Amino acid sequence: MAFTQTLFQIMPVTIEDISKQLGVSISTVSRALNGKVDVSEATKERVQQVAQEMGYQPSAAARNLRRQRTEKIGFVFNTAISGISDYFAEIIAGATTAAEENGHNIVLYTNAGHSPDELLKLCKAREVDGLVLVWDHVPATVIDPLLEEALPFVILGRRVNHHQASYVSPDNYNGALALMRHLLDLGHMRIGFIDRPAMKLTHVDRFAAYRDALEGASIPFDPSLVIATDGEQSNNQSATYQLLDLPSPPTAVIAFHDLIAIDALEAILERGLHVPRDIALAGFDGLSASLLTKPSITTVKQPLRKIGEQSVQALLCFLANNKQQPIQITLPVQLEIRESTIG
Structure with missing residues (x-):
């Protein structure tokens, strides 16, 4: 024995x-x-x-085989996790909590998002019960084949113009509008904007708020105050220098997101300028890194943990009901005023 x-x-x-x-x-x-x-x-x-x-x-494998379920949710990235680590840390905390409470595990895919073909291979393999897409932009050319595969999916953190696609997104428009009104209330008339057009609809919403706030304050739009960047550190700093070198430079700058704002802050300080006395600076996202800079950076805080949680919960709705209609959620954001605008 x-x-x-x-x-x-x-x-x-x-x-x-x-x-x-x-x-x-x-x-x-x-x-x-x-x-x-x-x-x-x-x-x-x-x-x-x-x-x-x-x-x-x-045996979980045998049980899931009988039920034709894996009890796994795939998180698919089309960008390096190292580049969004601060952003992802909060999101995954909410996502894993929601998944585990409902008997699911999360599997990360960092290569399947590099091309539509790789993503479709993942769908056909049925390694997971559904997908959460963590992409900068999900075009219709990706959404339509996914719908044909009939594997449930939810787009995380991005709004999309597709009536059959589900997403959970922060309120980019009203967040950027709150930033602009804050700076306008401080008396700033020339506000620069370091933009990221590659972010598609997120760019559309934040840039629209920038234009609308100027119009609401009867300030003419000056295209020279808008500089595009691809998010790389050197290019973020170059965009900042372009604004500083204008004949009439801005008195305040909004960066498309916090990581750009951090690079912009370094460029401004290298020029010997004081933030915010010489130039005010703001970002977007509410990453913890923006709180650790000197000065700390005014930002719009996204509810990242809730975005992760609700993305998983939305996906679970589809797994529970194959007739579930598309779920499109826009979550409120919060302006956090810090030293870079009022210090």
Whole structure:
């Protein structure tokens, strides 16, 4: 018996092992463990007791195969996680909580998002029950094939113009509008904007708020105050220098997101300027890194943890109901005023 117990500790216990131990058929053990009505209560109790004593654990793979489920949710990135680590840390905290509370695990895919073909291969493989797409921009050329594959998916952190696509997004327009009104209330008339057009609809919403706030304050739009960047550190700083070198430079600058604002701050300080006395600066996203700079950077805080949580919850709605209509959620954001605008 000692040898048998040691063997059970080394090898996973199967229903065949329980069958041999009890001297009953494998099918009887299986039906007893699954609570079937054609097995007596006495047999069920005996089987379950011996299964517990032997350390039996049901096979998740076998159970999921019967249910045609993996209990896994795929998070698919089309950008390096290292570049959005601060952003992702908050999102994944909310996402994993929502997933685990509902019996699911999260699997990260950092290569499948590099091309539509790779993404479709992932869908066809059915390695996961559904996908959460963490992309800068998800075009219709990606959305339509995904819909045809009938694998549920939700786009995280981005609004899309597709009536059949589901997403959970922050309120980019009203967040940028709040930033602009804050700077206008401080008396700034020339406000620069370091933009990222590659972010598509996020860019559209934030830039629209910039233009609308100027119009609301009866300030003419000056295209020289808007400089595009691709998000690389050197280019973010170059965009800042272009604004500083204007014949009439801005008295305040809004960066498209906090990481750009951090690079802009470094460029401004290198010129020997004081923030905010010489020039005010603001970002967007509410990353913890923007709180650690000197001065700390005024920003719009996204509810990142809630975005992750609600993206998973939305996906679970589709898994529970294959007739679920598209879910499109826009979450409120919060202006956080810090030293870079009022210090």
